[in-house]
Amino acid sequence: MLTATDIQKSYGSLEVLKGIDLQIEQGEIISIVGASGAGKTTLLQILGTLDRADRGKVEYDGVNTQTMSGKDLSKFRNEHIGFIFQFHHLLPEFTALENVCIPAFIGKKSRKEVEGRALELLDFLGVKSRASHKPSELSGGEQQRVAVARSLINQPSVIFADEPSGNLDSANAKELHDLFFRLRDEFNQTFVIVTHNEELAAMADREIVMVDGRLKK
Secondary structure: OEEEEEEEEEEOOEEEEEEEEEEEOOOOEEEEEOOOOOOHHHHHHHHOOOOOOOEEEEEEOOEEHHHOOHHHHHHHHHHHEEEEEOOOOOOOOOOHHHHHHHHHHHOOOOHHHHHHHHHHHHHHOOOHHHOOOOHHHOOHHHHHHHHHHHHHOOOOOEEEEEOOOOOOOHHHHHHHHHHHHHHHHHHOOEEEEEOOOHHHHHHOOEEEEEEOOEEOO
């Protein structure tokens, strides 16, 4: 489903990624671990099309994202890729429901259809009763569940999560980890997760270790 070939990336004279080859299948949960500075987040951003590699290619079902124009890439990203971040990145002026709907509204989907699916997702994630609340009125765990719903609204091929439980206490972190596997079981959802959480990393179908810009064999 997702294939990365010979991914290389430098920032000035600093070589961050040194030839990454990776294949991810639909429904897999992959964890990426390694010391700070190993290149994990850079790899995640390139796989998620937020950044471009200097060399190599990223393909989704044979579609090479490296050759897309910026406009086409933004549209592709919105339709096929979801993101979950450590600090939620919910927009404070909007309600939980509105935050979930935003990616679908960007895709010009109908309000009725989008709000219906958003409420279904919030219900599945156990926070439907908080739909009309703004982020400041939600707990950290509730905010992260809203962020998960937002990542799912466009039924993406893959969700990239960068330290998704890094800002949660142990109880909420465990709930979030279990939730990823429920979503895989219910929707065959694919996840690629950068994490320092050893428990989450070990739960994944595959644990990929990065060392100095390369995948450890």
